[in-house]
Amino acid sequence: MKKKILIIGAEGFVGSNLAYSLNQNNNNEIYLLDIINRKKLKNLKLNKLKNCKYLQANILNNKNLKKIKQHKFSIIYHLASLVGVEKIIDTSETIKSIIIGTQNVISNFVRKNTKFIFASTSEVYGNNPKLPWNENDQMLIGTYDSPRWDYAKCKSIMENYIIELSKKRNFQFLILRFFNIYGPRQSKYFLISKIIEKCKKNQICKIYFPGNQTRCFTFVDDVINFMTSLSLIKTKFNQVINIGSNKKSKVIQIVKLIKKLTKSKSKIKIVKLGKINNTTFKDVINRQPDISKIKKLYKWKPTTKIEDGIKKTISFFNN
Numbered sequence: 001m002k003k004k005i006l007i008i009g010a011e012g013f014v015g016s017n018l019a020y021s022l023n024q025n026n027n028n029e030i031y032l033l034d035i036i037n038r039k040k041l042k043n044l045k046l047n048k049l050k051n052c053k054y055l056q057a058n059i060l061n062n063k064n065l066k067k068i069k070q071h072k073f074s075i076i077y078h079l080a081s082l083v084g085v086e087k088i089i090d091t092s093e094t095i096k097s098i099i100i101g102t103q104n105v106i107s108n109f110v111r112k113n114t115k116f117i118f119a120s121t122s123e124v125y126g127n128n129p130k131l132p133w134n135e136n137d138q139m140l141i142g143t144y145d146s147p148r149w150d151y152a153k154c155k156s157i158m159e160n161y162i163i164e165l166s167k168k169r170n171f172q173f174l175i176l177r178f179f180n181i182y183g184p185r186q187s188k189y190f191l192i193s194k195i196i197e198k199c200k201k202n203q204i205c206k207i208y209f210p211g212n213q214t215r216c217f218t219f220v221d222d223v224i225n226f227m228t229s230l231s232l233i234k235t236k237f238n239q240v241i242n243i244g245s246n247k248k249s250k251v252i253q254i255v256k257l258i259k260k261l262t263k264s265k266s267k268i269k270i271v272k273l274g275k276i277n278n279t280t281f282k283d284v285i286n287r288q289p290d291i292s293k294i295k296k297l298y299k300w301k302p303t304t305k306i307e308d309g310i311k312k313t314i315s316f317f318n319n
């Protein structure tokens with residue numbers, strides 16, 4: 001019998017890359033759910049996804065979801081969320097998207113023994129100065145006057161909700177705290193895809209002050225390899241895990257590397273991160289995961305060097 005898999009937020013960056021990967025296994029029957037109208041899909045080329053069926057639905061609309069409810073999915077990847085600084089500054093929208101959306105998903109689709117994979121984020125560690133962050137480290141979320149933290153708060157509260165509910169409803173979960181993923185199919189709002197775009201057009205590359213903040217950029221294929229493997233295993237669920245590269249890069253170095261690889265004439269400008277749509281926005285200066293848990297439990301580690309990942313991303317955007 002085929003394995004029924006549901007990807008929620010499937011037209012997005014992570015979701016679409018996961019769909020192509022899971023599609024390679026003919027034993028999979030994959031359902032791709034997203035709010036985007038099928039005629040407007042860009043990442044999902046449905047003619048290339050023979051083992052997939054597309055379902056347009058808004059996870060905030062329970063009536064929509066009830067129509068899909070009859071399916072029994074053995075594994076669900078819940079990736080739908082508002083993502084990105086410009087989108088997460090309206091607290092009520094953030095709450096709806098992450099809290100109400102996830103509650104609806106669980107109440108409609110998660111049954112006894114379902115494996116439920118929840119996309120969380122490195123943002124939950126807030127501004128904790130102790131690096132690298134392991135899963136049990138403190139969450140030092142910023143002050144009330146910067147709603148950008150509401151994204152982290154909502155993701156964090158849903159982590160606890162899932163852990164608690166899994167005991168009552170007898171399902172299995174895995175909470176993945178993603179660290180700065182990049183690669184093909186990412187929208188142009190995120191650093192690496194944005195800078196590639198600017199460099200290709202020889203336009204000014206703006207980065208936020210001071211420029212030497214560090215991130216651990218993780219190539220999407222490394223993350224997808226891990227996520228795909230979850231469809232094949234029966235144990236090792238019920239965990240919260242960091243997933244990402246543990247190699248730090250300065251933002252300015254990454255921009256210079258992209259400039260070099262694209263042979264661009266772009267100028268780099270360092271700008272202050274002040275207010276976005278009248279909302280105070282504070283950047284996290286350094287971010288680095290401790291990945292010893294995922295290495296030990298699942299024998300996973302990232303294998304793509306940053307230069308190779310960026311080259312692959314550039315070549316994807318060139319075609």
Ligand SMILES: NC(=O)c1ccc[n+]([C@@H]2O[C@H](COP(=O)([O-])OP(=O)(O)OC[C@H]3O[C@@H](n4cnc5c(N)ncnc54)[C@H](O)[C@@H]3O)[C@@H](O)[C@H]2O)c1
Pocket residue numbers: 008009010011012013014015033034035036057058059060078079080081082083097101119120121122177178179180181182187
């Ligand atoms: N990309 C990263 O580096 C990163 C880092 C940390 C956490 N995450 C988390 O991983 C997940 C996937 O991120 P991504 O980069 O692929 O984001 P993305 O924005 O590319 O994809 C999200 C998808 O969810 C869909 N969606 C949003 N609201 C919906 C709704 N109400 N109903 C149905 N579909 C809806 C969107 O249309 C979109 O296709 C998110 O939950 C995000 O919070 C991503």
